[in-house]
Every structure is written in structure tokens, then in C-alpha cells.
Amino acid sequence: MPSLTRVEATARRALITVESYLVDLDLTGGGERFRSTATIRFRATPGADTFVEVKPAQLLGVRLNDRDLDPDSLDDNRLPLT
DSSP states (O other), X not given: OOOOOHHHHHHHHHHEEEEEEEEEEEOXXXXXXXXXXXXXEEEEXXXXXXXXXXXXXXXXXXXXXXXXXXXXXXXXXXXXXX
């Protein structure tokens, strides 16, 4: 995963305002892997494109504004948000 550059961070900060993060972990399965659900609530500039950084063992699903996104669009631990 490439590190977030200062230029990328500055550009993303200009586009979005994060309101909250909610992370739900299910540690009942045992072993080294576990299930989790992360919810990020944010406001964005209309029409803006950005990305979220995520490094899952397996990405099962993604929703943006009540619309399913393709989990296979995850590339190098960056998921595009358009």
C-alpha cells in the first residue's frame, strides 16, 4: 500500500469532512482473522472523487450513499469513492 502523501491528504481534506467512524468487531470466531464492519460518515463536495484506504484480508461489500460499490475495485488497498 502506498503511503498517503501530503498532497493527497490536502486534496482529500478539501473534498470531505468526516463526521464519525463506527467500527464493529466480531472477535467470536477465534483464530487470527475476524469479521468487522466499518462505517464512515462524511460530507463531500458534490461530484468529487476520492478514495478510502482499507487493508482487509477479504472485502465482502461496500456501500456509498445506499449504493453498492464493487469490492473488486479495491486496488493497492485504496477503494475509489466516486
